[in-house]
């Protein structure tokens with residue numbers, strides 16, 4: 001497979017915001033679109049037990065890595081600035097959010113952060129209650 005991204009600008013009623021549709025094509029099949037269409041690049045790749053998109057079904061655990069590689073390759077082809085922006089946004093979505101993976105500063109256990117909190121927790125509940 002020789003995968004490549006095709007990026008389409010979608011016409012929307014809201015002219016202030018351009019929507020993008022990113023699809024994956026396989027250049028080994030044919031150079032003609034849509035005959036070489038593989039699947040749509042999903043916005044979110046969650047790597048759950050049950051894959052939620054064709055893309056995840058195809059690439060499994062490597063989904064995020066492959067998606068990133070393809071996006072970076074698309075950046076290297078020097079698209080216009082709006083498209084570059086759209087690709088960067090997609091890359092950002094694929095990066096795991098560090099604030100959701102905080103570790104307790106005392107025992108190193110991962111802490112589940114609550115979404116609405118202004119400041120993230122530094123200690124797990126056990127260590128926190130011991131300090132009181």
Ligand SMILES: [Zn+2]
Nearest residue numbers: 104107124127
């Ligand atoms: Zn702790």
